[in-house]
Amino acid sequence: MAKREQLERTLKPQWVWAIAFGSAVGWGAFVLPVDWMSMAGPLGVILGFMIGAILMIIIGVSYGFLVEKLPVSGGEFAYAYYGLGRYHAFLCGWFLTLGYMSIVALNASALALLGKFVLPSIVEQGFMYNIAGWEVYAGEVIVACLALIVFAFLNIRGASLSGLSQYIFCLILIVGVVLLTIGMVFHPSSSFSNMQPLFKPGIGAVSSIIAIVAIAPWAYIGFDNIPQAAEEFNFSPKKSFKLIVIALICAGLTYSMTVMATGVGQPWTAAMEEGSVWGTGTIVQNAFGTGGLVLLSFALLMGVFTGLNGFYMTTSRLLFAMGRAKVLPNIFSKLHPKHNTPHIGILFTLALTIMAPFFGREALLWVVDMSALGVTIAYFYACFVAYKLFKWNDKKVPNERPFMIVAPGRKFLSLLGTICSAAFFLLLVVPGSPGFLSLPSWIALFVWIGLGGIFFLVRFKSYRAVPKAEMDHLVLGDYVDEDPEKDSSHLKDLAAISSVEDIK
Template identity: 25%
Template structure:
């Protein structure tokens, strides 16, 4: 989750929502603030690297926890892949003679190597990357404001059209919100670093709520200005790289080049974070016995799950194939499953198990997470049908894997008892 992620899906969602991207951002932000509250409550109960997987496993049921962890792997494992797909799309638009696959291979190799060398290096590089992205965002919006004042686009700084027009369609707004869930993927990833955070029960809940809130405000404001400066969302040559077209339109060659550099930095930043989070989730599932023990291996010098990172890098190469809109929704499938069960975990852990039901506890541990779960389900029903089919196929594979592993464990236990 980075400041420039709003640009990655803007063209696709603008066409999907008929120009109401800013409104879709408000819808998903409201839903995620309720879920952020749920994450904050659960990290107080279980400050471990497993995040949603651990919360569901310990609060509801181990089998359900595994399936939730398996579903969440969709966004953790495939988010680096979609970042490489986005990065290669921009680079292909800028350098059309270089094959798409070359860019994907190069991006995957660099990100994997940096992650293997340690979490401190990753964190320090991300701080630098996010600072630069913020600068790019400020410059970009500055050019937009200058263009609007000079009469470009709608020629005004104030308009309700990004939020409401006569052709607004609520179902399309919800579909857009479900796709824009992609922009927030990673706001929950901070919970996977609970074991590496000082005072996680206090720090993580604050961090996760602020990450969602600040990101949502930034994304809504940026998409608002993007619509004002380029209201004709049907005129993009390539919806996947629409923001690059807008950059050229408002700032010429300079902004085109500056924005391209910023986009590449964003790709690296988001890829580093998502690869780190995915490797830690695999590590937690390997340590708990849900996956083979090799997933729980840490390099003796760098203290990083090397094999997990190499696997994620290999999976990311699938960025060579696939359509971005379906990929966005496919990844959102896993994220929404995770968000749903975080809210349900709050109810199971605090309201049902600990019986904290009196006074304000009824609101904190039942009403608020119930609203969060309802919002998530509503978004879930708006996902792309192809993504739903892929998501449920992934879930079925997880069920089969779980059954096979469970059967194998029983056979080994039986042999051990006989021996």
């Protein structure tokens, strides 16, 4: 049996909540309110995000159960393997990797957007070229690349450092959002009448809400970072569902508050027509001047930091799990000799995403729009596998698995989560639907599928040759046939036994 590398259990509950919440909110809550209102109107956005949060919580029921039973790195990759086999695991992991890496790159590019608005004289230096209408400057490329390098270093230094940093960033972000919302709502020039019309004219309330619900998988990407970090919990994995729910509620409220703060400041239709680089920034600056803009910019900065930090951690854990399972080259399963972190996955993520700032923000958005499809696929796998493990009654079923339990209520919710995931998928791929992908996003999607097909064919023989017992051990550790509540020291014992067998 091959040796299985094991991550240290150092993450506290509040740090894991911060990883999920901070990743789910990111930069979008501060940059995109005007864009969202142009899609659905203020109330359409708020209702859409709250409904989206509820749907994500339904999906989170499946995640909570799977994290409790299989607290290993890899998340949906491991769940797809356990429920459906190694080939489904590859498909799920491939799409999820793209989704996570795209968010890392996009968060770095958000710093360039902030710099263009706040410090244009510094960031807009050294014009390079124009891509899809976006002018790329050497100054913004340097800013984004430095951010990527700094957070790669932070994550290599250890999960404890990145977890604590994430928690501090999130607390500052929440304080900034609360102060910003209170200040905008009670400002003399603000008025709730500015939020009229509440829904986008011409499409109606229902279509407005659906347009926002369609992007919920993208908006709430980050709550699924919890299962990716499960192997490093220093607490019972039973708490994971509660952390998922709290993170999603906090994210939904944050989105709603920033939309409200933007909407009351000036008529949203006028803000949309102005076409400002940063609509929310312009509205806050008009109300409070430089001081308000500094507060908003600082909150946005925390959102970018939480997104970078959270998705660096998540991407590296997914790559680590896939390397450990021999889907990716074995080097991805190696841990840093001093900090015990999956540093190869972190450096690989840095190597790919550091190229993104050179392509401009608009081109990058095409990839990110497409990556929402990959995350939706991962949601589907998690819910479907959980549905298979829940039972309607205590009647024995063929090929019953060790983790199957009688839970009709949760089986219904996992079925509902599966349906919601399929609905999100259809909203992205059915022509005429509110979330239908643009042509550039489709091109990016087919390129990624093509690369995945080539990679799978190259790795197919070696991947298929791994015996099932060994693959179970590499992907699931000792949880597949054991009680997950037993002391975690048995994992270290198993690793030690494996090492002895290797020596023999």
